[in-house]
Amino acid sequence: MTTRIGFLLFPGFPMACLTSIIEPLRAANEISISDSFAWRLVSELPHKVVSSAGITFDPDASLETVAALDYLVLLSAPVARFENPRTASLLRRIERHGTVLGAISGGVFPLVRSGVVRDERLSVHWCYEAAFAAEFPEIRRSNEVIEISPRLLTASGAAAAFDLALSMIEAALGANVANEVACWFQHPIMRKAGVKQALPIHQAADAEGEMSPLVARAVEIFAENLAAPASIAMIAERLNITPRHLERCFKQATGQNPTGYFRHLRMQAARQIVMYTNDSISDVAAAVGYANAKPLVRHYREAFGLTPQQDRKRINLYRVEGNLPVPSV
Numbered sequence: 001m002t003t004r005i006g007f008l009l010f011p012g013f014p015m016a017c018l019t020s021i022i023e024p025l026r027a028a029n030e031i032s033i034s035d036s037f038a039w040r041l042v043s044e045l046p047h048k049v050v051s052s053a054g055i056t057f058d059p060d061a062s063l064e065t066v067a068a069l070d071y072l073v074l075l076s077a078p079v080a081r082f083e084n085p086r087t088a089s090l091l092r093r094i095e096r097h098g099t100v101l102g103a104i105s106g107g108v109f110p111l112v113r114s115g116v117v118r119d120e121r122l123s124v125h126w127c128y129e130a131a132f133a134a135e136f137p138e139i140r141r142s143n144e145v146i147e148i149s150p151r152l153l154t155a156s157g158a159a160a161a162f163d164l165a166l167s168m169i170e171a172a173l174g175a176n177v178a179n180e181v182a183c184w185f186q187h188p189i190m191r192k193a194g195v196k197q198a199l200p201i202h203q204a205a206d207a208e209g210e211m212s213p214l215v216a217r218a219v220e221i222f223a224e225n226l227a228a229p230a231s232i233a234m235i236a237e238r239l240n241i242t243p244r245h246l247e248r249c250f251k252q253a254t255g256q257n258p259t260g261y262f263r264h265l266r267m268q269a270a271r272q273i274v275m276y277t278n279d280s281i282s283d284v285a286a287a288v289g290y291a292n293a294k295p296l297v298r299h300y301r302e303a304f305g306l307t308p309q310q311d312r313k314r315i316n317l318y319r320v321e322g323n324l325p326v327p328s329v
Contacts, residue, residue, distance in 0.1 A: 003172055005039045006069040009059060010076030010110060015051040016158035017075050017104040024165040027181045032173050042066050044084040052077065063090050071100045071153075071168075074107035078128050078276045081110075088114040095151065102153040104161045109276075112136050116152070123147040123154040130226070130269035131276035134287055162187060214239060215253045218246060222262050226269055229289045232258050267303040270296060274308045275315055281308050 005025070007018060025037040043049050043059040050056050061067070063084065072094060082088060091114040095101050103111040108122050109132070117139060124132045124141040132141055145160040147153065148167065155164040162185070170178035181187075221235050235258070236243040250258045266288040273284045285296040300308050 002035050002038050003071070003168070004067075004069045005037065006042045006061075006066055006072045007039060008042045008044070008063065008072055008074045008107075009049040009051075009057060010044070010074070010080035010107075011050055012052050012077035012080060013049070013075040013107075014077070014105050014158065015053045015055060017107075017155075017161045018051075020158040020161040021073070021104065021155075021165045024162055024169060024181045024185065024187075027184050028165075028169045028173060028177055031180050031184075032177055034173075036172050037168075040066065040069075042072070044082065044087050063087060068097075069094070069099050071102055073102040073104060073153075074111050075104050076107045076110050078106035078109045078131060080106065082113070092116055100151060100153060102155075102164075104155045104164070105157050108132065108154055109135070111152070111154070112139055118151075120149045120152045121147050122152070123156045123160065125156040127268075128272060128276065130272040130287065134273045134277050134279055134283075212249060212253055214241070214246075215249050218250070218258065219261075219265070222258075223265060226266060226288045227286060229262065229266070263299060264303070267299060270300060270308065271304065271311070274312050284308060 007022075009018070022039055025039065029036055040061060041057055041059040042061055042063055044063055046059075046062040046065075048056050048058050064086070066072075072091075084090075087110075091101065091111075095116050101111065101116055103122070105125055106128060108124055108128075111117060112122070112135075119140065121140040121142040123144055123146055126143060129141065129143070132139075144156075146155045146164050146167065148164075153164060155161045166178045166182055166187070169181055218235050218239060221238055222229055224230070230238075232243050232246065236246045239246065247257050250256060250261055254261050256264075270284050270288045273279055273287055274281075279287070281293045281297070285291075285293045288296070290296045297307050297309075300306075300311075304311060306314070
């Protein structure tokens with residue numbers, strides 16, 4: 001039996017995510033000498049779609065005309081909006097008729113905008129998390145590389161898309177074929193549901209340490225609610241250590257004290273919201289724990305060399321010219 005998969009492409013979609021899921025499926029067919037997987041490229045409207053890399057794809061069908069599918073996976077930049085006013089209703093109808101919907105990377109944004117998500121947890125790439133939370137505060141988001149439910153499946157980025165493909169291959173053809181596919185591509189570990197995303201460690205140039213479990217847990221506690229972030233004393237209390245010991249651990253791992261490190265996290269989150277939403281600067285400030293916009297603007301300029309207003313203006317100019325403000329993942 002052939003598993004039929006459609007990939008719904010939006011302008012600016014991350015090309016690496018598409019190839020990362022198609023190539024292991026293609027390899028699985030070759031290894032198993034079968035047509036276990038078949039795929040089609042789908043667009044909202046019957047025209048070509050340009051990827052984040054500037055490469056143009058000519059889809060096989062539009063969403064209006066595509067034949068029955070077992071899966072339909074959305075690939076897009078987070079800022080993608082529906083070109084066809086019927087897209088949301090078409091996606092809901094496709095799901096009602098038994099197709100499992102999915103999304104990779106920024107594709108979770110149009111997936112939620114379509115209205116198909118209920119109480120499922122969605123895998124959201126860490127670099128989009130703050131923007132996603134700002135737009136969809138009621139949706140359950142996850143920092144795991146993939147999330148799979150009977151109705152929906154999501155992957156956080158290109159490497160996670162490969163893991164998602166391996167999961168589909170294992171379900172259809174068994175663990176041996178999935179393992180061989182992984183080895184073909186030198187993919188060392190088959191990450192399944194429950195594996196958390198890897199996060200970058202922000203270090204000063206002279207830092208020599210690594211992110212210890214204690215520091216990583218402190219970062220998790222701080223990031224739990226950026227709108228009302230925990231103080232250093234509160235974090236230390238939850239970890240059953242002294243604030244001074246927490247500061248020493250941060251200095252060793254990152255070259256910074258916790259206050260400086262956490263400010264970096266807040267600025268990264270603020271920039272996501274500036275880039276991927278139309279929220280006012282006051283709302284951006286509140287979302288990352290500032291009582292008003294003035295200190296946010298000052299810290300934002302220190303971090304990025306321009307104010308949030310200037311950054312948004314620059315980003316919107318790039319969008320008008322057909323480019324993306326940051327790489328799609």
